[in-house]
Amino acid sequence: MSERTILVWFRNDLRIHDNEILLEATRKADKVLPVYCFDPYYFKTTANGAPKTGALRARFLLESVADLRKNLKALGGELIIRIGNPAEVLPELAAQYAVNEVYHHREVAYEETDISEQVETALWNLKLNLKHFIGHTLYHKEDLPFPIKDIPDSFAVFKKKVERDSNVRPCIGTPEQIITPEIIDAGELPALQQLGLNEPVDDPRAKIKFTGGETAGLARLEQYFTNNSQVAPTKGRNGATVDRSSKLSPWLALGCISMRQVYWAVVKHEEANNVRNTGMLELELLWRDYFRFMFKKHGKQYFTTDEQAAETSAEKEALFEKWKSGNTGIPFIDASMHKLNATGYISNFSRQMVAGYLVRDLEVDWKKGAAYFEEKLIDYSPASNWGNWAFVAGLGHDPRDNKYFNITKLASELETQSEFISTWAPETVGVGQVVTV
Numbered sequence: 001m002s003e004r005t006i007l008v009w010f011r012n013d014l015r016i017h018d019n020e021i022l023l024e025a026t027r028k029a030d031k032v033l034p035v036y037c038f039d040p041y042y043f044k045t046t047a048n049g050a051p052k053t054g055a056l057r058a059r060f061l062l063e064s065v066a067d068l069r070k071n072l073k074a075l076g077g078e079l080i081i082r083i084g085n086p087a088e089v090l091p092e093l094a095a096q097y098a099v100n101e102v103y104h105h106r107e108v109a110y111e112e113t114d115i116s117e118q119v120e121t122a123l124w125n126l127k128l129n130l131k132h133f134i135g136h137t138l139y140h141k142e143d144l145p146f147p148i149k150d151i152p153d154s155f156a157v158f159k160k161k162v163e164r165d166s167n168v169r170p171c172i173g174t175p176e177q178i179i180t181p182e183i184i185d186a187g188e189l190p191a192l193q194q195l196g197l198n199e200p201v202d203d204p205r206a207k208i209k210f211t212g213g214e215t216a217g218l219a220r221l222e223q224y225f226t227n228n229s230q231v232a233p234t235k236g237r238n239g240a241t242v243d244r245s246s247k248l249s250p251w252l253a254l255g256c257i258s259m260r261q262v263y264w265a266v267v268k269h270e271e272a273n274n275v276r277n278t279g280m281l282e283l284e285l286l287w288r289d290y291f292r293f294m295f296k297k298h299g300k301q302y303f304t305t306d307e308q309a310a311e312t313s314a315e316k317e318a319l320f321e322k323w324k325s326g327n328t329g330i331p332f333i334d335a336s337m338h339k340l341n342a343t344g345y346i347s348n349f350s351r352q353m354v355a356g357y358l359v360r361d362l363e364v365d366w367k368k369g370a371a372y373f374e375e376k377l378i379d380y381s382p383a384s385n386w387g388n389w390a391f392v393a394g395l396g397h398d399p400r401d402n403k404y405f406n407i408t409k410l411a412s413e414l415e416t417q418s419e420f421i422s423t424w425a426p427e428t429v430g431v432g433q434v435v436t437v
Contacts, residue, residue, distance in 0.1 A: 003030040005181060007094055009086070009104040009119075010036045011112075012381075013135060013255035014068045015214040016075065018171040021103040021133050026175040033097050033180060034072055035090065036065050038083045039115065043195045050375055055200040056344035058192055060212040060378040064254050066189050067213025077178025081187035083194065087118035091126055097181050099128065105255075106132040108295040109382030137292055138259035138285045139166050144293075151293050158290050171260050203342040210250050210345060210378055217251030221262060224248065224281075225269045245347055246281050249379035252288065259285050284348075291387035319362045323354070324372060333357050344378035355392040366393035 006029035008021050014036075016022060025032045042053050053061075069079040082089045090102060102123055107113055120130040134141055141148060145165035152158045192199055202209070210216075224246050251257045263285060270276055322328050326337035336350040346354075351373075358369045370389035374380050 005029055005031045005033055005097055005099050007033040007035055007090065007097070007099045007102045009090060009102055010034060010065075010068065010079075011104060011107070011255075012253070013105045014064045015217075015256050015258065016068070016071045017174050017214065017218075018258040018261050019174075019255075020135050020172045021105060022178075023172050023175050024133070025103055026178065029100070031179050031181050032077065033080065033093065033099060033183075034068075034077060034178070035080045035082070035093060036068070037086045037089050038081070038190055038195065039086055040083065041085070041111075041115070043197070045196075046371065046375075048371070050372075051197060052375065053195075053197075054344070054375040055192060055197040056376070057378045057380060058195055058197050059200060060210060060250060060344070061254065062189060062192070063212030063216075064214075064251075064256050065212075067215050067256070069189070071214060072178055075175060075178040077180050078183050078186050080183060080185075081189055083190055085118075086115060087122045090119055091122045091128075094123065094126060094128055102128060102130045103133060104130065105135045107136075107382075108292055109386070110300050112382065135258070136255065137289050138168055138263055139289055140169055141293070141296075143167065143169065148293065148296050151297050153294070155287070155290050158293075159286055162286070162289075168260060168263050171258070171264060206339075206343045208247065208343075208345075210247075210343075212250070212254065212256065212378075214251075214256045217248070217256040218261075220248060220251065221246075221257060221265055225265070246284065247345070248281075249284075249381075249384075250345065253379040253381040253384075259288065288381070288384055291383040294387055295383040316362075316364050320358070320364045320368055323358050323362060323364070323369075328357070328362075330357065340373075340376050344376055351388070352392060355389055359389075359393045366390070366395070 006025040008025050013019055013021065022032070022034070043058070044052050046052050065079070065081065069081070072079050080093065082093075093099070094102065102119075104116070104119075107116060116130070116132075123130050139162055143166050144151070145161050146152075152161065246262075248257065248262060252259065252262070262281065266281055323333070323337065324341075326334035326341070328334055328337075332350075333354055336346050336354050339350075340346045340354075355366070355369055358364050359366045366389050370386050373385050373389070374382075377385065
């Protein structure tokens with residue numbers, strides 16, 4: 001009887017723990033062929049002349065893939081790394097290694113699903129099946145109290161029904177061993193220059209260094225509980241609540257850690273310490289689920305439903321450039337944009353504020369802001385990013401979207417002592433290449 005080989009196509013699930021496609025492949029096959037493909041599509045230059053994926057986000061991705069390879073090797077396996085179109089690379093590898101089936105996690109945004117369909121068609125020509133798994137959400141879609149087409153458009157209703165009528169599944173086990181075919185050429189991790197990007201320069205004012213990979217993600221999760229030991233939130237200057245967000249989103253976005261891992265770590269922490277002070281973290285997970293299920297329900301509507309024609313006048317372009325570089329004259333907005341440009345990360349509250357200011361105060365097309373965030377954010381996730389921008393622009397599906405609030409007034413009243421009020425540019429980097437928050 002011939003050996004059975006399953007190719008595991010990693011995308012935004014760069015982990016060995018709680019990874020159904022990896023564990024299932026080890027159970028169903030004699031040998032497993034893990035593959036990650038750097039698709040040039042995500043590193044192209046967009047119509048506005050900017051990279052689709054910026055250097056900070058790309059560096060975090062490279063670190064995450066490197067960590068995945070290290071963790072697979074610790075189990076006796078290997079990760080094949082390639083640069084190229086997955087619809088060409090995966091069939092070639094499948095033929096080379098006599099693969100019987102390909103596993104991957106299903107995506108929901110249209111660019112990602114289009115790539116999956118191209119791969120599926122190419123594999124079908126070889127009479128191979130691309131098997132889809134669901135592993136990016138906290139609540140499994142089969143456990144929801146309603147079919148996808150009937151998911152409530154209101155987040156409040158969605159949250160209430162899901163928490164009342166659904167349960168979070170336990171985490172998937174971790175393979176004890178990975179047995180791969182004899183790999184002739186595993187491939188090298190590309191340098192940023194090979195992806196068309198320059199090495200970013202770290203801003204010395206950044207308080208947190210985000211390092212990609214499952215190892216760093218799990219360490220950050222433990223650190224969160226250590227830092228979150230107090231029951232009541234502490235207060236900063238002027239009575240402002242100190243930012244105690246988990247900052248786990250970069251690792252969640254690439255699947256270095258799973259939503260379920262975070263959820264069950266929360267449950268374990270609360271039971272062990274007899275506390276209930278991590279509700280905001282659970283809320284963060286639910287919002288990620290909500291936007292992902294909204295994408296599944298409404299598809300491209302998030303990208304195409306716009307009640308007003310995009311303004312492309314020179315005046316609006318100038319306002320957009322000032323917003324991007326943090327030169328609006330509003331201290332909190334400018335500090336937030338400096339920090340985004342320098343670190344690839346700002347808090348959710350800051351994102352709401354800068355997005356609302358661009359859309360409502362400057363009246364610039366929201367899709368321009370969403371595309372800019374796609375380039376810059378190290379925790380970019382299509383559903384969360386584009387869904388949230390549509391929400392802020394009043395084009396989402398929650399009836400509360402159209403509530404207007406005065407962003408300028410709110411922003412002007414916020415703490416303005418941030419070290420990121422002014423920009424910073426090292427001598428080795430041109431002005432405008434590195435700006436910080």
